[in-house]
């Protein structure tokens with residue numbers, strides 16, 4: 001049985017760091033070791049101690065002076081939108097109608113889906129993201145393509161075919177019944193196969209009839225362990241149209257509430273313009289608000305009030321995400337940099353330890369998979385990113401004046417992107433070296 005011993009500066013979080021001096025919130029080893037076997041981390045400690053536990057034939061890889069962190073987690077992205085990124089000049093509803101829905105019709109073609117799924121997951125890994133909660137297109141084939149590529153890479157990913165039966169072109173519509181049937185077929189085929197997780201995925205209230213949201217709720221009741229993902233309160237025109245389509249609802253959140261779609265495994269993309277009642281309803285049910293800063297800025301949707309949501313009497317569980325292709329960058333470092341600026345525009349700050357907590361353990365907690373990923377703890381899956389804070393001349397120069405780990409992390413977030421990602425391990429396998437992503 002082959003095992004691998006990684007050496008480097010290891011950083012993993014135990015809980016939310018209140019300040020940059022809250023040292024007990026994380027574990028940092030200046031000369032750390034990680035012993036990987038069968039896709040898991042079997043020992044994590046000071047290198048000298050871990051080395052003693054390694055067997056004779058262990059493969060040693062020295063990543064010093066780089067940082068080893070848990071692989072990044074992207075809690076919301078649309079894999080069929082790789083060729084939608086950089087579509088000019090529209091807010092959400094026009095952007096969907098003009099660019100996104102026509103693009104997603106191409107995923108009727110299974111070969112196209114397979115090609116884009118492959119390129120998407122390569123891009124994710126290349127940027128240090130080892131887990132993504134992905135929306136596929138309406139076509140069952142697109143989800144099959146995504147899961148097949150994900151399974152081939154042995155990645156832990158969460159995905160689902162979108163359910164959408166109205167207010168979109170014919171080529172991206174299903175029906176309430178076919179969405180239920182296709183989702184069920186996909187769940188049976190893919191959920192729990194290797195590291196694959198299925199998410200019930202009604203796109204959003206505008207593109208689902210009441211009958212279809214009923215079906216989505218039925219699936220959630222039948223499969224209570226599954227994730228549910230959708231969009232909520234992203235844009236004012238979207239909110240107004242939703243309330244017109246669902247006149248009985250108290251507010252946008254109530255639309256989903258009525259169909260039983262709130263809960264601890266429910267991921268709501270955006271949540272920018274929530275009322276206090278809506279935020280309370282999300283909090284009471286343990287639902288997750290997913291912050292997508294590059295998308296919210298690009299589409300002019302608004303400023304997610306991260307610190308207010310976190311600090312309110314009934315706090316929200318929060319995840320962060322790229323929202324490709326409303327989002328503009330595959331990198332979670334770029335995403336947190338833009339997130340920092342959105343939070344700053346709300347008069348608040350997110351310190352670098354909080355930011356890297358969010359990218360790793362925080363997103364794993366929000367996705368309820370922290371027992372598997374998001375830390376470098378012993379027993380955790382060996383999904384690891386290797387970061388180089390001197391990856392470019394400008395970073396190298398700035399690092400000359402960075403004295404602390406907090407400064408180094410902030411520099412990585414502010415100047416870093418895929419160039420700072422030296423290596424990525426997925427279930428113990430070196431992806432940049434072995435798969436050349």
Ligand code: GUN
Pocket residue numbers: 078092096100203204231234295323326
């Ligand atoms: N709301 C419904 N569908 C989408 C989508 O594809 N992207 C974004 N940003 N919002 C949506």
Ligand code: FE
Pocket residue numbers: 076077078231269323326
């Ligand atoms: Fe989205």
